[in-house]
Amino acid sequence: MGRLQQHEASAAVARIGYARVSTPDQNLETQRDALQAVGCDRIFEDFGVSGASRHRTGLERALRFLKEGDTLVICRLDRLGRSISHLIAIVGRLQSRGVELLSLTENIDTNSASGRMIFHVMAAVAEFERALIIERTMAGLAAARARGKVPGRRPILTDEQCEEARRALEGGTRARDIAARFNIHPRTLMRAASRAGRQKSL
The missing domain is CATH 3.40.50.1390 (Resolvase, N-terminal catalytic domain)
Structure with a gap:
């Protein structure tokens, strides 16, 4: 050359x-x-x-x-x-x-x-760690279900509060005023009231 x-x-x-x-x-x-x-x-x-x-x-x-x-x-x-x-x-x-x-x-x-080769080993370790995390998560969910607990975020309002909100809305109280009483956003209130309505219809 x-x-x-x-x-x-x-x-x-x-x-x-x-x-x-x-x-x-x-x-x-x-x-x-x-x-x-x-x-x-x-x-x-x-x-x-x-x-x-x-x-x-x-x-x-x-x-x-x-x-x-x-x-x-x-x-x-x-x-x-x-x-x-x-x-x-x-x-x-x-x-x-x-x-x-x-x-x-x-x-x-x-x-x-x-x-x-070093990077292939690192990749294998990372994949193994991901698999372990998934396995532990699934095992934790299964154990929670076995104890009768459903993992997830707790509702902001109790069932009784949702029903109270539904009745107040039906009685003509503005969603904004009811939401202020519970210190939540009006959209959250409407979802809670809708959930109460569905439960009542069951």
Whole structure:
């Protein structure tokens, strides 16, 4: 490969950095230095933004900027995702576009066989955790039903209050006035009165 071809090949792919700090009293210098040291051509940043935030402008710009063959570089995995499942979702989004991930602290590079294996293990762990949560939830619901309890939010008004509201409405009292008496919204009152009416017709 000639020099021109080598230059074109190196220009075709890039290392793109992403840095984030959660609070305004932190600074990005350490992350910037580390990303520049490994040859990042451009660095996108989020300043004072939690990893749990859905609105990370810097990250979204980085994801839009990346192209096939590029590598997204971060200092630590927790700079990118708020949880294992969130990380896996982002990496899946990257890999569907032919983009790799390099995390410097954990030394994870999805361009290598070992890096891909680590992420497959993480994906399996995340799936296992989701399955456990579903299983525990279903078991809890079954146990509650067995005890005669139906899980869910408790009604705002008792059956007696719903019936009282229904009678007041039928007697000509304004819904707004009745709702004020129970300290609820008129729409909530109307639903409660309607429920009382249905129960009475049973």
